[in-house]
Amino acid sequence: xxxxxxEDEPDLGAAVEEHVRQAGxxxxxxxxxxxxxxxxSTISYDALLLDLLLPDGRGLDFLRGLRARxxxxxxxxxTARDQISDRIAxxxxxxxxxxxxxFDLDELIARLNAVARRYFGTTSTAQQFGPVxxxxxARLARLDGAEVELTAREWAVLEVLARRPNAIVSREQIxxxxxxxxxxxxxxxxxxxxxRIRRKLGRDFVxxxxxxxxxxRS
Amino acid sequence: MGYSLVSRLIWLLASAMAVLWLLGSVxxxxxxxxxxxxxxxxxLVEVAQRLLPATEDALSAPQxxxxxAQQLVATLNPKALAYQIMAPNGWVxxxxxxxxxxxxxxxxxxxxxxxxxxxxxxxxPAAAGGYLIEVAEPQMHRSEALRRAIGxxxxxxxxxxxxxxxxxxxxxxRSMRSLIRLQREIGQRDGSNLTCIPELPMPSELVPIxxxxxxxxxxxxxxxxxxxxxxxxxxxxxxxxLAAVQAQMQVLAAQLSSTAHADRAQRxxxxxxxLSNLAEKLLQFSRAEAGLALSRERxxxxxxxxxxxxxxxxxxxxxxxxxxxxxxxxxFMVLADLDMLGIAVRNLLENAVRYGAADAPIEVCLxxxxxxxxxxxGSEVVPRDVLLTLKQPFQRxxxxxxxxxxxxxxxxxxxxxxxxxxxxxxxxxxxxxxxEVRLVFSARATQIIGAAGATVPANAG
Numbered sequence: 001x002x003x004x005x006x007e008d009e010p011d012l013g014a015a016v017e018e019h020v021r022q023a024g025x026x027x028x029x030x031x032x033x034x035x036x037x038x039x040x041s042t043i044s045y046d047a048l049l050l051d052l053l054l055p056d057g058r059g060l061d062f063l064r065g066l067r068a069r070x071x072x073x074x075x076x077x078x079t080a081r082d083q084i085s086d087r088i089a090x091x092x093x094x095x096x097x098x099x100x101x102x103f104d105l106d107e108l109i110a111r112l113n114a115v116a117r118r119y120f121g122t123t124s125t126a127q128q129f130g131p132v133x134x135x136x137x138a139r140l141a142r143l144d145g146a147e148v149e150l151t152a153r154e155w156a157v158l159e160v161l162a163r164r165p166n167a168i169v170s171r172e173q174i175x176x177x178x179x180x181x182x183x184x185x186x187x188x189x190x191x192x193x194x195x196r197i198r199r200k201l202g203r204d205f206v207x208x209x210x211x212x213x214x215x216x217r218s
Numbered sequence: 219m220g221y222s223l224v225s226r227l228i229w230l231l232a233s234a235m236a237v238l239w240l241l242g243s244v245x246x247x248x249x250x251x252x253x254x255x256x257x258x259x260x261x262l263v264e265v266a267q268r269l270l271p272a273t274e275d276a277l278s279a280p281q282x283x284x285x286x287a288q289q290l291v292a293t294l295n296p297k298a299l300a301y302q303i304m305a306p307n308g309w310v311x312x313x314x315x316x317x318x319x320x321x322x323x324x325x326x327x328x329x330x331x332x333x334x335x336x337x338x339x340x341x342x343p344a345a346a347g348g349y350l351i352e353v354a355e356p357q358m359h360r361s362e363a364l365r366r367a368i369g370x371x372x373x374x375x376x377x378x379x380x381x382x383x384x385x386x387x388x389x390x391x392r393s394m395r396s397l398i399r400l401q402r403e404i405g406q407r408d409g410s411n412l413t414c415i416p417e418l419p420m421p422s423e424l425v426p427i428x429x430x431x432x433x434x435x436x437x438x439x440x441x442x443x444x445x446x447x448x449x450x451x452x453x454x455x456x457x458x459x460l461a462a463v464q465a466q467m468q469v470l471a472a473q474l475s476s477t478a479h480a481d482r483a484q485r486x487x488x489x490x491x492x493l494s495n496l497a498e499k500l501l502q503f504s505r506a507e508a509g510l511a512l513s514r515e516r517x518x519x520x521x522x523x524x525x526x527x528x529x530x531x532x533x534x535x536x537x538x539x540x541x542x543x544x545x546x547x548x549x550f551m552v553l554a555d556l557d558m559l560g561i562a563v564r565n566l567l568e569n570a571v572r573y574g575a576a577d578a579p580i581e582v583c584l585x586x587x588x589x590x591x592x593x594x595x596g597s598e599v600v601p602r603d604v605l606l607t608l609k610q611p612f613q614r615x616x617x618x619x620x621x622x623x624x625x626x627x628x629x630x631x632x633x634x635x636x637x638x639x640x641x642x643x644x645x646x647x648x649x650x651x652x653x654e655v656r657l658v659f660s661a662r663a664t665q666i667i668g669a670a671g672a673t674v675p676a677n678a679g
Contacts, residue, residue: 009458015465022472053454080457081450082498084525084560101461102494105468110532 001046001116001159002026002176006036006062007078008054012101016049016078019105020112024139024155026179033057040066043176045073046163047116049108052079052090060093067094074115078103113137120163127162129216132201134162141201148200153178157193161206161216170213224394231386239375239382246371254367258360259331262340265299266353270344298359300337306348322352333357396420404431408514412439445508449501456497464490499624502561503611506628511558511635519550519591522560523582530567535576540567543583550584552659554636562632563591565625566655570595578652589661592647594654600644608642626655633657 003020007013008031017029028043030036033056039045048066052059063075075097077090082100090098096115099108113136126135133142136159141148150158156177161169174190186192194206194214206214300317302310308325310317322339323332332339337354344351396419403415414432467490471483523542531537544550552559570580570593578596585592600608609630612623630640638659646652 009462011462012458012465015462015469018469019465019472080454080461082453082457083450083557084522085557087525088556101457102464102490103461104491105465107532 001112001163002028002043002179003047003049003112004036004039004043004045005029005049006033006054006059007031007049007051009051016105016108020049020109023109024152024159025112026156026177028179031055033059033062037062040071040073044173045176046160047074047076047112047119049076049078049112050095052077052081052086060089063090063093063095072119074119076108076111076115078108110137116163127165127218129162129165129205129218130202132205134158136162143201150197150200154193154197154200157190158197161214165216165218168209168213168215174214223397224390227390227394228383228387231390232383235382235386236379239379243372243375246375247368250367250371251364254364255360258338258355258363259340262299262331262338262353262355263342265301266340266342266351269301269303269351269353270342298355300354300356302352302354303344304350304352306350311349317354322354325350397424400424400428407435412442442508442510442513445505445510449505449508449510452504453501456501457494460490460494460497464494499628502565502628503624503631505558505561506631506635509635511555511632513555514553515556516551517554517556517559519552519559519563519584520544521549522556522563523584523591526560526564526567527582529564530571533571536571536580539578540571540580541582543581546584546586550586552636553662554659558632559636562629562657563593565629566591566593566657569593569625569655573597574653588658590641590656590658592654592656594646594649594652597644597651597653599651600642600653605642605644609640629655629657636660637662 003025005013005017005020005027007016007029010031013029013031017027020027025046028039028045030039031054033054040048050059050063059077059079063077066073066075075095077095077098078101079086079090079098080101087098096118097111099111117136126133131144133145134140139150139155141150141158157174160174160177171190174193178189178193194208198206206216208214300314301312302314302317302322303312304321304325305311306325308321310319310321313319322337323334323341326341329342330340332341336357338357338360339352339354342351342353343349399418400415400420403418407413407415412435414435415428418428420428464487467483467487471480471487474480474483527540527542530540567580567582574580574595575597580593580595583592583594584590609626611627626640626642633640636659638657641656641658643654643656644652646654
């Protein structure tokens with residue numbers, strides 16, 4: 001997934017960015033709402049980790065703005081505000097989850113995966129695509145029950161496809177997922193990774209929609 | 219329960235009025251008796267003096283004297299008065315028809331009044347011959363006259379007494395109207411309403427009270443807002459660096475996972491988590507100490523439990539153990555501060571998860587019959603002497619766990635401010651072991667709203 005992190009505390013932001021990246025997601029980290037807003041206008045993020053008190057505004061207002069323009073991106077609020085009323089205000093503003101600082105980084109990843117699962121409509125941790133079984137959170141892929149080794153980049157591409165089963169995923173969306181590993185995406189990089197995935201999980205596992213993108217069928 | 223100022227004033231004024239009325243009546247009665255006696259005595263003297271010339275003919279022409287006497291007495295009150303003209307030897311020489319044949323009194327040559335049986339008698343010596351004139355009035359007549367006079371003097375006062383009570387009541391109530399309005403306005407102030415009392419028409423004596431109460435309300439409101447703001451800022455200032463340290467240390471621990479320093483790094487992470495937990499408890503304690511639980515709003519405990527229990531269900535091994543029992547199905551509303559009640563309930567759930575037996579269920583039960591929330595967990599029976607110490611800060615009893623020992627002290631402070639109580643029991647109700655905590659809300663602050671939305675008054679617990 002490509003994650004947008006908005007956190008003004010540098011040490012916390014850096015640690016979260018690193019941990020989320022190590023969990024296999026691409027992360028764009030901003031310390032100002034204005035910059036985050038600009039990034040969201042050009043990049044399609046899969047989830048937003050949002051602090052509430054930022055130097056240039058309140059995270060809740062930013063979130064309300066997102067929901068007002070019908071942006072359904074999954075949002076996890078990261079805040080030091082620990083009261084129930086704060087939590088209710090956050091959830092009412094449209095947050096999908098609410099994590100109070102200090103939090104365990106593994107807990108953060110679990111929450112992130114949970115909201116993404118809900119957002120993409122995959123309630124089960126294990127997904128079946130014909131002979132292929134994928135467990136996104138455990139980062140496991142099996143073909144006919146046998147575990148298949150995938151690289152981090154291959155996982156990034158597979159995850160984008162698996163989170164939207166049956167839907168066509170554009171090249172740009174896949175490029176956004178690969179952004180965590182490569183600042184510059186080679187023109188044929190997508191085809192290379194798709195080809196490797198087909199080789200490991202079956203030729204018909206990933207279908208090409210000419211001129212539109214790729215998809216996998218459940 | 220205090221006394222009513224209005225009732226007391228009415229009764230005091232009415233009692234004072236009654237005492238004054240009694241004194242006035244007695245005085246009026248005594249004066250009336252004196253005046254009436256004097257008038258009637260004067261009448262006796264007057265009749266005796268009018269009879270005096272008649273006695274001159276007593277010896278020479280008794281018929282003339284009799285005629286004269288009859289004529290004189292007729293002008294007075296022949297029914298009420300009787301007379302005798304008595305010779306010195308006690309022989310009644312002449313008498314009115316209503317006078318007895320025997321003398322009123324033994325013949326004594328002395329002017330004056332005497333009371334004899336049934337008569338009030340005035341004796342007047344005649345001018346000559348040692349004759350005595352005695353004019354008498356029946357005592358019964360005099361008593362009746364006195365009764366009438368006293369009645370006329372006192373009866374109007376007797377009618378005036380209930381009238382004066384009604385007037386006093388009206389006057390006191392009217393005078394106290396502004397005080398009662400001020401009392402009502404002050405009575406409406408509580409944790410949910412600390413607004414200043416509006417300007418009211420009131421006497422100058424009440425203005426300082428009105429001003430002082432408004433000043434106090436303003437100070438209290440500002441103090442609560444400041445405390446809340448301070449608590450929020452403290453939480454932010456403390457939690458953010460702790461979060462940064464913990465996150466950085468977790469990243470470092472992950473990087474050191476394959477080295478000899480990994481264990482130490484993990485221990486530091488655990489210490490930071492314990493420190494964060496302690497900081498959270500101290501913040502909660504300071505919030506409770508600052509009286510933030512005094513404010514009031516309608517809180518649905520069922521919804522509150524949904525949010526809090528959702529957090530705990532994410533913990534490993536807790537989901538299947540944690541269950542809510544609420545026979546009422548609808549809302550369980552209490553008047554409380556949402557955040558502070560949230561802190562109280564969170565502490566109970568934390569304790570149950572932390573100290574409860576890992577293989578026993580954690581039961582959260584809303585009891586509308588006793589207006590309480592019960593949280594019970596599996597454990598060995600906690601001895602009574604240990605149970606008594608658990609509400610004290612930094613007491614963990616015999617239980618083992620990573621808690622700071624502040625949870626129940628925080629909960630008790632919050633419940634005191636909510637007007638409720640915190641009760642501990644071991645064994646848990648209906649079991650031979652286990653530990654149970656009850657948050658008992660006051661019946662006045664509790665309202666049950668049924669699943670269909672119907673409001674059901676809470677039972678007095």
